[in-house]
Amino acid sequence: MKLLFVAAFALFVLSSFDKADSSAYDKILTHSRIRARKEGPNVCALQQVMGTKKKYFSNCRNWYQGAVCGKKATVLYECCPGYMKLDGMRGCPAVAPIDNVYGTLGLVKATSTQSYSDISKLRPEIEGSGSYTFFAPSNEAWDLLDEQMRSALVSNVNIELYNALHYHMANKRFLTKDLKNGMTVTSMYNDLGLLINHYSNGIVTVNCARIIHGNQVATNGVVHVIDRVISAVGNTIQDIIEIEDDLTTLADVAQQSGILESLGQAGHYTLFAPTNEAFEKLGSDVLERLQNDKEALQALLKFHVLNSVQCSEAIMAGSMVLKKDIVTTNGVIHLIDQVLMPDSDEVMSMDQRMLKIILESHILKEKVTLGQLYNGQQLETLGGKFLRVFIYRTAVCLENACLIRGSKEGSNGALHLMKTFLKPAEKSMFEILTENGGFKIFLSLMEAADLTDLLKQEGDFTLFAPTDMAFAGLSDSDLNLLKSDINALRTILLYHINGGVFIGGGLETGVTNLLKSLQGSNLRANNSMLVNSVQVPESDLMATNGVVHFVNHVLYPADMPVGSQELLMLLKRLITYIQIKVLYEKVIYCYKDFVQMKPQNINNATSHKVPDKNLHEKHHRVLSKRVEITREHRFFSPLMEKFCSDVVICLYFHTEMY
Template structure:
């Protein structure tokens, strides 16, 4: 009996090890556990399986197409949770639409049906004419309005046509004028329905941006089709909800609203000048000489603030808008975007370039559409040459904000706090036409605690720091050249470097650039620039670890080279005293006794340009020639260690002087020390 118990025990252990090695427990194979697991995982992913039986949570990593492969003629439709909005899968790739999660619904593709006992939708329906195809799509109102009209005969027997069918809900609560225009007064008279019909087949995949096509309406009036990078397509700003429904005599697209001719309201200028809510903006347009452009040119999108929005501006800014043509022009152009962007054009966010040259963020949120932080209170006013959206705030370009306001909006919090704390806000805001190298918050965090405390307690130090970060005039990055030195607000010069990984000033990288303001230009950098106070010789002499190198410079008679003016910048590789004593004694003494040979050794450690470690890419070799015409190769390892010529380890880097930069190394560089003529 004991032997039997022992065998059972050993068998249990073996089975347990096998289960653990597979990463599965006994319960994994239990069907009750599997049912619970699926329900639990479904709830964790944000939906309840009982409520959404035929939904599957997006992302579409589930099955990777295997589901559709095994079930022919089934289509995936993306539905936005809580709204009923649907997008054909693949047309809108985003997992969230207007801050709401999306789900995938599987259904038969148009023209196919299920067959009992078979997977997918194997039954093929024969194509019907356009009218009956609309009825099959459960859109009743449009076919009903066709009854006893000439258009009905065309859609039944003629073709080929492309028809944009509004959903039934679009015909609810329409105006009296629209109701009259939907019903032709005679059999042959065109109605508003004719405006929804285009001759020829227009497939979703062939739609183009700003495409205007003639309709069957009076005098072949055109409608505007737009296809956006988000995957959405619109016709006169009505979103195409169900595209490419094939019929025997054309193609049918279901849209979310009734559309009207482009000239229904006139041009953009006509709409603005007629609307009593937009008088302030129309005055700006007159001052900026833009009325004629908005009357004759196309295509534009305008985000127009209502008059209430201007009352929320400061009196000083309102006076500038009224009296300064330059300010009025900048603000007006900042609200104008080339090309047509309907409210449905973005399902998450899009960056738009304005006529002024700045950028706007067009954002779709769960509670409506926004441009920057202004909400659209009326959308999609379609005109012959574009579209208008009315917003609740005035959008201000950086060119009308002072440099401190722009810095605050760029989230340069630590810098702006220092400026205000030192009482220098008026000085920063009132200075005309200058360039500011502005350190980001991470740059201030990286400072030593002593220096940070000094900045908090000494306004004079803050002023000196700010002056070292500023240049007279607007200097864009296009004007910055490698090996350039720039005069700052104090005596010290900033050293400019251009590398494969970007532009540096001193040892800081420019991480964002060319942000305009009314009185200057901002470049964001990733380090706080500390103005040097010593030249190269003084900096070397002040370091006790460089005592032998200092003596070598004196014996070689090269003091003047290291004291020269800031217009001649050098990179000095300074071996420490320990580095010299690592050399064989006879070699070191030979150099120290021979002045000419010592000069060549020191020249071996000098480069006639500034090199900073922030300009070096990781795991790449940056090679230059020394004054002795022997190679100097810098390389930063993934660990962050900087090596020179693979054997000299840099112990301290980027020590800035008035006339160059110093790297301290633990080895003296090998020198052929040939005589150079």
Template structure:
């Protein structure tokens, strides 16, 4: 017969074109993709194109007759309905010649030619050739029992099309009702005992035939059974036993275990292995990080996909040609060891979750300078093995030549401010919290709508939690507040007029007392356009003076990184009206270094008038723009205010 295996290759095919649109020209034609350089083929539908590549290998799009149809000479597509036959005859129609021959010599032929309703998961010719030679010889030497039973294990005593093969379905086979394990993946791939259905739904008069890509064997062991008897998994067995999770591996479920071999564990330093074995909680995290709560057969993976482990964090499972990858690395030694409660893949590396690492092990290359400096200055050696810490690690870019030129003793003091003497996770931080460093200093936490900041530095994405500590990534070096706003303004020398007015208004204590404020402090230059007579007038009106000065204070600490960029931030002034703050800094890290923080809060920022608005004209919600220009070699120090504010609703 001329059947669906006739192929048409289109050199100009575009992946956006579906088999549906092609069918309007060539009826009953289905699309498939073949991995170049291999015999692997994948049927494609409108919902699961593989974008021209499968497991990183280029795929060629081909067309063939859809199941049940055939070509006719001189006509386009597959316009004829193929003849239907019983299961045995259908094996021949779909070119499963080896399975058909084995069915004949094992006396299975009479059964699948007769009455009944069967599903036959028939190995392809290539599948039989892939079978271990000794196993195949053993089957062929005992055709009436071993071969017959093996074929029966590939069969179910009812018709099941691929739409009936739901993910997680367990089907009784016709060999002693030993179970077949079905997985139906979102990409359309269907597997039985991890063997992929490569040609499905070949309808027969007494059932249906699905061609699979390997010979399957009966499954009777659990994951626990496998690791207890496999000589390559003795260390893993010890880990599972010590963690208290060994029995779980023998319970019903749908698991995937990436099982490190003995050699994989041998790659770990002996002190690391000793530490792991001495902590049951860490061992549980380690083992759970190697497990998924779903069955992921290798043939179900077409490209990189992220899966949540039982430990709670994600790993990426992908493929590179015939190799299965974990987190982009080829580490799978043996794939698809099918068990009654899942599947095992042997790997040659131990996957180490953050929860099993000590705090210094959480650092990555982007914080390598901080890691090196902490080690060189003796801070890491001083950390107690059983104590908990939190690292506030600046990124490598923070350690400029200027920073690295700082005296080592002073740099050590700075870095001590970046190590907390307790474990504080991201979710435990709250506004107003005080964090104690290993040097005994206290750091303040500020929580904003889109940022979490500690003193003058904000966190960036990448916080981690280890077995004895936590890691947070910081935009800049932190500088704890050590003096008051009053002292900073006085020492600077450019705020004499402002300080004088604060004294006249009786508000100087606001710059000295305990509290949390943000001050937009006008420098002496900000008063340059105001005549002495106007200043005298202002000093003579105490209510107006206090109102204007209090309009420069906001209740609460708002550092640059806590202000959202590109939107208007409304800050409530102590005067009562809102300040509208527009943060347009292109470089928050540089901006933060330019802002002084007292033990009350930030007090300097560039303040601009609204267009066409004088000092005497008022708007209770004037715009404040804080920015640092990229065109400057270094930020101005300090940033200052170009004009003072009058929030009154009438002219003074």
């Protein structure tokens, strides 16, 4: 019911959006500068949504709430567009050098787009005379692109890549103030249109790709960096409904109601499209009643359509959106997992079955007080489902939801206030990952390591599951290399699994929570859902045998020996936070620059110690602290381990005092 209410409310809010003032982006940018004025000239305050890489210029409401659309955010300070830092000076006092469009791509760190401009022979055009607008995908945007699609573009460099980049360009300069809500900009590829949305919250999108760095002025135009690669659009909303396998039920009822053809007409629409599974949740009796009442069916379907384009970036859609921003020639489609019900007695009466299911999941068959709850306890609900109890140092939780202080006991029961709606587990970890579809590589590695049964068997586990994005850029030979060393592979995979169920609400605030992995080493997590300094984009997916948290990076046990140099190099590409890599590089640096020994004489390194008596007292304290920290870690080679303490002292003496 909460999801239905949120969806209905979101639709109301979306429908009430007025067209944004063309300068909304600039107004938000001005506010961000004001918020960052203490940091120096030309600094902007941004808010990064926790657990994601999404950053937004701060507006007044988000600033005081410390959140973006209800999602907690941290404050960052960066140079405002067009400005640069100078060594030894506060803020961003320097104006960025102006260059042509090609050179500007490098200045704004859109180096992948710059490289593809070289490969596709677009460079002479964007270095030459003219007035262009380039909506340039960021490096991260190219990394997110499907590997097959990206390979196809690069392999057809004389045609496909050139055309794809031309689709991101307009033969006229458009600053953000010129990009008005609802306008269509003619691209340089076959004159196909680019749909612009300029929302009142300052967000500007191009075919639903958000401008993350705008108004990078060039001598021959302007560059706007966007957060995704956009593809040429040729289908209408009607076409997508008719060809999408997940929308066959919607296609049938839209045809019966007579509104399908209207979704093929020119216009600017947003369709929240219920999938086949969403219609199944209604029950066959409800669906049959709808199909026998054309007027009611038509009203229900129209409730899913807006007469304006609302991209997900403008509304930050909730968990009920399965697939977002399917851009068409006449609007955008978001796939949702529930049929939205208008707030009326006639239609809501059909939703009593769903309401009953939700409420029954929150009511226990027996009275249980707070003092009677214990870890591992299973409580049966009126609906026949079981809720597991998890006791943490500072929290008591049932499944994904933790109790708020203030439980009350009455004569006929007990009332416990929860921080969120309960979601009883219905699927195993293996089923969750398989049905999601974004964990094919991780599952294949688990199978190669003979660990798949671990995801299926009964138990209480916490899994930090690397998405396919975590393995971006790996070739088949790279994956085969990973699979070739079964012991190393098992060690890496088991490091992602913890024995015990740990949800976000159960982690203690303000400290580092150590979670012992099945590999044996500790994972470090905090209540903002960062594990080993890696962000967790989606968390608390409850499974019958534990809980799943998604991560976009591979985690690595720092004390694991790596025998193969090939495997070490592969891990360096994969892993964001890997201590052995850092320490290895520093040891070689020290060895070469301070000890001055040849690699073949490395066994004699222990004789080169730095006498404590030669150290200044202040630096000695620093060195002692640094050495104490580094001694917690182990190196990948027994030879390194043999002389690590002496060399590390040498290393920090060198770097701290000279």
